[in-house]
Amino acid sequence: MAFEAHLSQALLLKKVVDAMKDLCKEVNFDCSETGMQVQAMDSSHVALVSLLLRESAFSEFKCERPVSLGMNVESLSKVLKMCSPSDTLKLRCNGGADTVNFQCEGSDDRIADFDLKLMNIESEHMEIPEQHYKVVAKLPSSEFQRICKDLREFGETMQVKASKEGITFSVQGDVGAGNVLLKPREADKPEDKVTLTVHEPVTVTFALRYLVNFAKAAPLCGSVELGLSPDAPLLAKYDLDNADNGHMQFYLAPKIDE
Template structure:
């Protein structure tokens, strides 16, 4: 028996919206501690890692660890049948589930749907916990705005960190530009910028992936960028009281245009 009821159904819809253009078919893993998902994008440049803790659900029960393979496209079709005010419950009573049930509840209406599951040959990648030399916390809407603006100039964005802040820069055929964001200790969390830099980094990334990742900004008003030189960048959105969505992106190597 597996049952997971979201306090806020629209949150689940936002999560699916955030990853739909990165991954197509995924294994949803459920156990006694919550729900997780790990999947590479088709080009094997980016990794999506979702963790939702059981304490964050309105109701959660999982008697046996389950792996549920599903199509993100088909999942989204089911979720389009729900309203933004609906409570969403995922449920299956099968030990080897072939379908996943969805219940959408509003004040005057209950809708029920079944999604056919898939058998996917995907391994859990076991992403290790890593100590990063630069960790930057900044408003997610500011990060989105910077990526959108600089992406008009070049396909790659450089990132440079220091104890004073973070700099984003581009150099392309039409010219070059940079945006520096300084640390601040604003009392408003959504405006605060914090830079924990043991060693500065200077890396370059494909802006196309940043723009895809930024669809997750609806999940949190802050984004956490964790970096070490020549290592994948981690872009993390904390999902309040539930868990997190982490997006890993490999840096571009020897990209002269971004230097």
């Protein structure tokens, strides 16, 4: 086996794939001894998805030499639908094979297995420069998802304004204008906190439909980290359950006023 990986919960990969399937049609899972990585742009080249799934997230992980597994995200999502949330999942690929094998096993001795055809996908690996954001906000991912969904009803574009006082999400549309302000707050559970690190206040504008898609990653983690700087892409970062497993990051270019 050139590549073999076992996840004790298929659910993790399922959530990852659900989070990117509306943005990317085809992706390369780049596997090496340190884990699996994905970098993919959406079709309009406005948004970038970057996934790091560390080998420590797997109960077993073996990759003899780096290999790129090109998959259709929609098909992959269908394969993972065969897995129940608590199933274990084994991925296997022989060197030079044109399929990758998925095997889901449940506690009830039910084993489902599927060979998915691999694709040759052209993609260049982009170096994402280390950004020092002017504002870093951490907030509950469910709250971010709700704000994006609610404001999507009123307009196409969302303005995000952050200062020490709080972070405001605003939309202006034909029917009127709306804002949601989140102030920094403490909470017993870390994922319920709202924290803001502000080096200087920032106001930036983004296409809301992408943020709605990013926010679909909410099941991955209780909190989301947003990085904001003027004239720089927004970062939305979700840990995969916890930071040791890796993370999923979305980048979105700001809308420039024409």
